[in-house]
Amino acid sequence: METFEVKKMKTNPMNNKIEISAKNIIAVASGKGGVGKSTVSVNLALALVSKGKKVGVLDADIYGPNVPLMLGIRGEKATSDGSKIIPIKKHGLEIMSVGFITEENKALIWRGPLANKLIEQFLGDVAWGELDYLIIDLPPGTGDVPLSIIQKLNLTGAVIVTTPQEAAIADVVKMINMFETTNNKILGIVENMKYITCPDSQTKIELFPRSDDNDFSGFKYETISTFPFIPGIGNKDKNGIPFYLRNREHETSKEYDNLAKKVMTV
Amino acid sequence: METFEVKKMKTNPMNNKIEISAKNIIAVASGKGGVGKSTVSVNLALALVSKGKKVGVLDADIYGPNVPLMLGIRGEKATSDGSKIIPIKKHGLEIMSVGFITEENKALIWRGPLANKLIEQFLGDVAWGELDYLIIDLPPGTGDVPLSIIQKLNLTGAVIVTTPQEAAIADVVKMINMFETTNNKILGIVENMKYITCPDSQTKIELFPRSDDNDFSGFKYETISTFPFIPGIGNKDKNGIPFYLRNREHETSKEYDNLAKKVMTV
Numbered sequence: 001m002e003t004f005e006v007k008k009m010k011t012n013p014m015n016n017k018i019e020i021s022a023k024n025i026i027a028v029a030s031g032k033g034g035v036g037k038s039t040v041s042v043n044l045a046l047a048l049v050s051k052g053k054k055v056g057v058l059d060a061d062i063y064g065p066n067v068p069l070m071l072g073i074r075g076e077k078a079t080s081d082g083s084k085i086i087p088i089k090k091h092g093l094e095i096m097s098v099g100f101i102t103e104e105n106k107a108l109i110w111r112g113p114l115a116n117k118l119i120e121q122f123l124g125d126v127a128w129g130e131l132d133y134l135i136i137d138l139p140p141g142t143g144d145v146p147l148s149i150i151q152k153l154n155l156t157g158a159v160i161v162t163t164p165q166e167a168a169i170a171d172v173v174k175m176i177n178m179f180e181t182t183n184n185k186i187l188g189i190v191e192n193m194k195y196i197t198c199p200d201s202q203t204k205i206e207l208f209p210r211s212d213d214n215d216f217s218g219f220k221y222e223t224i225s226t227f228p229f230i231p232g233i234g235n236k237d238k239n240g241i242p243f244y245l246r247n248r249e250h251e252t253s254k255e256y257d258n259l260a261k262k263v264m265t266v
Numbered sequence: 267m268e269t270f271e272v273k274k275m276k277t278n279p280m281n282n283k284i285e286i287s288a289k290n291i292i293a294v295a296s297g298k299g300g301v302g303k304s305t306v307s308v309n310l311a312l313a314l315v316s317k318g319k320k321v322g323v324l325d326a327d328i329y330g331p332n333v334p335l336m337l338g339i340r341g342e343k344a345t346s347d348g349s350k351i352i353p354i355k356k357h358g359l360e361i362m363s364v365g366f367i368t369e370e371n372k373a374l375i376w377r378g379p380l381a382n383k384l385i386e387q388f389l390g391d392v393a394w395g396e397l398d399y400l401i402i403d404l405p406p407g408t409g410d411v412p413l414s415i416i417q418k419l420n421l422t423g424a425v426i427v428t429t430p431q432e433a434a435i436a437d438v439v440k441m442i443n444m445f446e447t448t449n450n451k452i453l454g455i456v457e458n459m460k461y462i463t464c465p466d467s468q469t470k471i472e473l474f475p476r477s478d479d480n481d482f483s484g485f486k487y488e489t490i491s492t493f494p495f496i497p498g499i500g501n502k503d504k505n506g507i508p509f510y511l512r513n514r515e516h517e518t519s520k521e522y523d524n525l526a527k528k529v530m531t532v
Binding site: 031032033034035038063064066069070140141142143163165166167170171196198199200201203205206207208209229231232234235 | 297298299300301304329330332335336406407408409429431432433436437462464465466467469471472473474475495497498500501
């Protein structure tokens with residue numbers, strides 16, 4: 001693994017938060033993995049770019065840094081200007097990922113303290129441009145790393161991504177508690193993978209049918225977007241173009257535009 | 267949160283492993299969350315019971331302990347006989363879960379050291395009967411907690427669950443490295459959520475269509491089972507009966523029987 005020495009970080013002495021040159025910092029969080037958090041992060045970021053915003057994406061999911069794959073960035077490593085790590089630019093985004101500073105396919109047996117140190121570096125030591133929005137793809141869950149991140153940043157707010165399944169709902173409640181406990185604003189819930197459309201019969205097949213226990217009505221935060229499951233939405237095409245950019249008129253791309261607008265009203 | 271005092275654990279002085287009264291200990295692991303690891307754990311365990319085996323399930327996924335939900339166990343807490351925690355018995359299984367000793371819906375902001383202590387207790391301080399198989403539903407990823415678990419137990423072997431998506435494949439490689447690095451045997455790969463069958467047209471819709479990069483042929487371990495996505499497979503019915511027990515003749519239940527037979531040949 002390549003490592004970068006952690007330089008003195010710029011922190012605000014009033015509250016010990018790391019300062020980042022972004023007008024808004026939006027955390028995209030989920031209780032469970034595999035619910036589409038990275039997909040939502042990337043497509044939300046691209047939708048914000050299409051509205052003329054300067055946007056950065058920080059892929060902080062140390063256990064599965066998927067953002068580079070989705071954006072068609074492969075094999076690139078982060079470079080340093082001597083004091084800061086330089087984000088990679090693609091599709092109008094500035095992108096930084098744990099994936100850029102680790103060898104692909106190497107066993108990333110992160111121990112807690114190492115993970116936190118790496119993440120602190122990410123937070124304070126990336127040479128972002130002057131961003132309107134920094135979208136942070138958090139690791140799933142309420143563990144050490146997501147907690148450290150949200151405690152060290154002045155978040156504008158959090159978007160919580162979930163699938164409408166019983167096991168995920170309990171996790172959403174835990175996520176809500178984590179953000180409330182740390183005095184952060186929750187912008188709303190994004191319900192993902194609600195159904196899949198059969199290409200032959202056009203039937204909308206519910207992926208997570210309700211049982212007695214999966215009921216979204218109990219959350220005190222609004223569901224601000226609902227997305228279907230789209231096979232291949234996480235894949236780039238052969239030219240490395242992600243779903244949103246190659247399907248601008250798709251109803252799901254338009255729903256990402258709506259989500260971006262909601263985020264912009266905060 | 268209720269806590270139990272950690273008693274002196276029985277360890278083997280030769281190798282410092284925790285001794286558990288199970289002839290075989292099978293870890294069910296995944297690189298990503300949300301790929302169906304708990305579903306595979308529970309249904310594999312039930313299939314082993316149907317073959318006449320005495321089976322325990324340890325739900326070690328501290329970030330999302332889903333096993334109790336899937337087995338229709340709700341609101342129950344673990345009890346202690348003074349020195350050991352007593353598993354809950356249901357559907358012929360002995361079941362222990364982090365979910366039994368934590369308050370539901372409480373923010374489980376586990377810090378690394380606390381998580382490890384809790385897990386060590388689980389490993390060494392549960393009053394399992396004489397088991398033929400202990401199935402361990404690991405937390406996803408290669409982090410602190412799964413690593414601690416596999417280092418402290420004499421695993422018979424590991425089953426790695428994944429979906430056939432690009433982002434998951436890189437994670438499988440990391441999982442393989444983790445088990446090889448710790449000198450553990452990998453029984454094989456379980457490929458989950460391969461397709462969904464449309465109830466109207468019977469079309470099999472691939473959920474993760476291949477892109478240039480998602481190719482399972484590169485693994486050096488066999489894919490020992492392939493399962494479709496079945497809406498509601500993670501739900502119990504109104505009587506708390508899980509999928510496998512209420513659909514014994516379903517092709518997916520039969521594939522779980524096959525998986526159990528493969529595990530039994532180890």
